[in-house]
Amino acid sequence: MIKKHYDLVVIGGGSAGMAGAIEAHKLGIKNILIIDRNDYLGGILNQCVHNGFGLTEFKEELTGPEFMTRLSDEVKALNIEYVLNTTVTSILPDKTIFASNRDGYHIIKAKAILVTTGCYERNAGAIMLPGERPSGVITAGTAQLYLNVYGYLVGKRVFILGSGDIGLIMARRLTLEGAKVLGVAEICPYSNGLNRNIVQCLKDYNIPLYLSHTVSDVKGSDGRLLGITISQVDEHNNIIPGTAKGFECDTLLLPVGLVPNSPLLRDAGVELSRNKGAIINERYETNICGIFTAGNVLHVHDLVDLVTKESRLVAHYINEYLKGNSIIDQIYRPVIAGDGLGYVLPHKVGTHPLNEVTFKFRVRRPVKDVNVIFYEDNQTIKSVFKPVLIPSEMTEITLSLDELKQFKQTINVKLEAKQ
Amino acid sequence: MRELICITCPRGCHLVVDDNKNVTGNFCPRGVTYAINEITRLVRVVTSSVKLTNSVYPRVSVKTKDPIPKSKIGAVMEEINRVSLKAPVKIGDIAIQNVLNLGVDVVVTKNIDK
Ligand SMILES: Cc1cc2nc3c(=O)[nH]c(=O)nc-3n(C[C@H](O)[C@H](O)[C@H](O)COP(=O)(O)OP(=O)(O)OC[C@H]3O[C@@H](n4cnc5c(N)ncnc54)[C@H](O)[C@@H]3O)c2cc1C
Numbered sequence: 001m002i003k004k005h006y007d008l009v010v011i012g013g014g015s016a017g018m019a020g021a022i023e024a025h026k027l028g029i030k031n032i033l034i035i036d037r038n039d040y041l042g043g044i045l046n047q048c049v050h051n052g053f054g055l056t057e058f059k060e061e062l063t064g065p066e067f068m069t070r071l072s073d074e075v076k077a078l079n080i081e082y083v084l085n086t087t088v089t090s091i092l093p094d095k096t097i098f099a100s101n102r103d104g105y106h107i108i109k110a111k112a113i114l115v116t117t118g119c120y121e122r123n124a125g126a127i128m129l130p131g132e133r134p135s136g137v138i139t140a141g142t143a144q145l146y147l148n149v150y151g152y153l154v155g156k157r158v159f160i161l162g163s164g165d166i167g168l169i170m171a172r173r174l175t176l177e178g179a180k181v182l183g184v185a186e187i188c189p190y191s192n193g194l195n196r197n198i199v200q201c202l203k204d205y206n207i208p209l210y211l212s213h214t215v216s217d218v219k220g221s222d223g224r225l226l227g228i229t230i231s232q233v234d235e236h237n238n239i240i241p242g243t244a245k246g247f248e249c250d251t252l253l254l255p256v257g258l259v260p261n262s263p264l265l266r267d268a269g270v271e272l273s274r275n276k277g278a279i280i281n282e283r284y285e286t287n288i289c290g291i292f293t294a295g296n297v298l299h300v301h302d303l304v305d306l307v308t309k310e311s312r313l314v315a316h317y318i319n320e321y322l323k324g325n326s327i328i329d330q331i332y333r334p335v336i337a338g339d340g341l342g343y344v345l346p347h348k349v350g351t352h353p354l355n356e357v358t359f360k361f362r363v364r365r366p367v368k369d370v371n372v373i374f375y376e377d378n379q380t381i382k383s384v385f386k387p388v389l390i391p392s393e394m395t396e397i398t399l400s401l402d403e404l405k406q407f408k409q410t411i412n413v414k415l416e417a418k419q
Numbered sequence: 420m421r422e423l424i425c426i427t428c429p430r431g432c433h434l435v436v437d438d439n440k441n442v443t444g445n446f447c448p449r450g451v452t453y454a455i456n457e458i459t460r461l462v463r464v465v466t467s468s469v470k471l472t473n474s475v476y477p478r479v480s481v482k483t484k485d486p487i488p489k490s491k492i493g494a495v496m497e498e499i500n501r502v503s504l505k506a507p508v509k510i511g512d513i514a515i516q517n518v519l520n521l522g523v524d525v526v527v528t529k530n531i532d533k
Contacts, residue, residue, distance in 0.1 A: 049467070049528065049529075050466045061464070063482055063528040147468075149476065150477060151477045176465070176467060176492070177467075194426075194431070195426050195431030196426035
């Protein structure tokens with residue numbers, strides 16, 4: 001039975017939602033509800049049957065389903081209330097939640113909300129894929145769900161566009177299940193996947209990786225994919241004439257990026273950043289007091305261990321908020337990401353942070369031997385040397401309360417080549 | 420001499436192993452262990468899924484409990500594809516005992532009640 005009032009409602013019972021709820025419970029918040037639209041707790045990990053999860057969280061290498069079960073076992077052991085098969089349809093700025101399930105429509109009031117609704121996949125339209133749209137052009141996560149949960153192989157001759165982790169992992173999975181993976185094309189001059197996956201998913205199976213290549217044509221017949229053409233691109237991603245290569249295939253897999261699943265937040269009036277995640281302060285609170293967010297709906301993470309860590313931290317801020325330790329009159333200093341930085345979180349830091357602040361960022365392209373500099377005007381407040389930074393790995397740098405105090409108007413972050 | 424990318428953690432150190440098995444380029448000691456293992460004992464954990472009956476889910480995920488030789492992956496996959504389990508199943512249940520006499524079990528990695 002869903003009650004009418006909760007101290008904390010967690011929307012989305014994936015790893016972020018469960019870790020946040022567990023930590024909140026441990027901090028003494030007792031009246032918690034987790035809502036998820038699936039028929040299980042665990043989110044995307046249910047279909048990630050490969051291993052490599054949990055190296056920091058549990059100090060061992062687990063598969064996705066094992067990782068999510070560790071968390072869901074704990075949710076159950078702590079008697080944290082959760083409802084499944086229930087979709088949140090909207091939230092209001094006063095923290096009223098509307099949810100729908102088989103029993104009907106529910107209106108729930110929360111003192112605080114943690115939104116952990118994960119992300120969705122970019123598709124053919126989002127990348128303006130040229131050519132026809134026959135069946136056989138499919139996003140990689142969907143193919144992963146079909147294969148790993150429902151047991152359907154999406155095709156026998158597969159080409160993959162995009163070398164992020166999902167693409168690499170699917171290249172191996174499809175190969176192991178008997179499909180021929182002809183190659184992986186990547187528009188960037190470098191791969192966007194973890195090294196582990198380049199080695200264990202492509203090199204192990206001699207699957208070619210075409211860097212600086214994209215799909216330039218898609219052809220079908222009778223509604224089914226017949227083949228594709230890939231071409232090399234220049235540094236502005238323009239196709240170089242005369243570089244076309246054709247492949248006969250029945251499937252084109254599109255692991256072409258993930259987008260925060262944030263419409264609930266947007267419709268509640270939460271300000272979103274360019275990447276579609278919420279704009280947050282150092283407490284992971286949105287512009288609506290009491291609405292917090294973490295996990296892939298905030299920014300896409302490569303490691304689930306970082307998702308759970310983030311969400312547990314947010315639970316601490318939710319606890320402070322519920323205890324009334326929210327300083328509404330603090331003035332925010334915007335965090336400004338300089339050239340070469342994709343984004344920096346949090347987007348703003350108040351004049352009275354409760355704790356040190358860990359900034360999270362990604363570079364736009366791989367860089368070597370750089371100093372990451374936090375500065376204002378001409379004054380460097382912190383400089384951290386990094387031998388390598390790559391776009392596929394989120395980097396964290398922590399600033400102490402003393403360091404944070406030195407910024408007046410803005411917190412600027414830039415990369416500078418080390419002499 | 421062989422060049423490897425260490426995959427123990429996301430740092431991905433570029434390692435060089437010389438003919439005397441000296442490892443350079445590693446940030447931490449795990450890089451040495453990784454490099455020596457990669458050149459002397461090439462092993463991988465295999466993850467997949469097997470048929471499941473008596474359930475709304477037609478598949479349940481499995482893995483080799485320990486790493487197996489890379490050269491045996493294909494043969495182990497054939498064994499995995501022959502297995503059919505019956506729900507309920509839980510994490511750690513044995514799907515194949517001592518697969519191909521490699522001394523490693525294939526175990527279930529998901530709880531499915533029905
Ligand atoms: C294919 C793939 C491979 C990966 N490989 C690795 C790896 O090898 N190692 C690693 O560490 N990490 C890996 N990751 C990353 C990591 O698993 C994810 O970043 C992490 O699990 C995301 O957790 P989350 O809770 O933010 O989102 P999710 O797990 O997506 O959870 C979101 C939840 O919200 C629910 N939801 C959404 N909207 C609503 C709504 N309106 N109402 C109710 N419920 C809703 C969804 O049902 C879902 O359960 C991988 C990710 C993917 C996609």
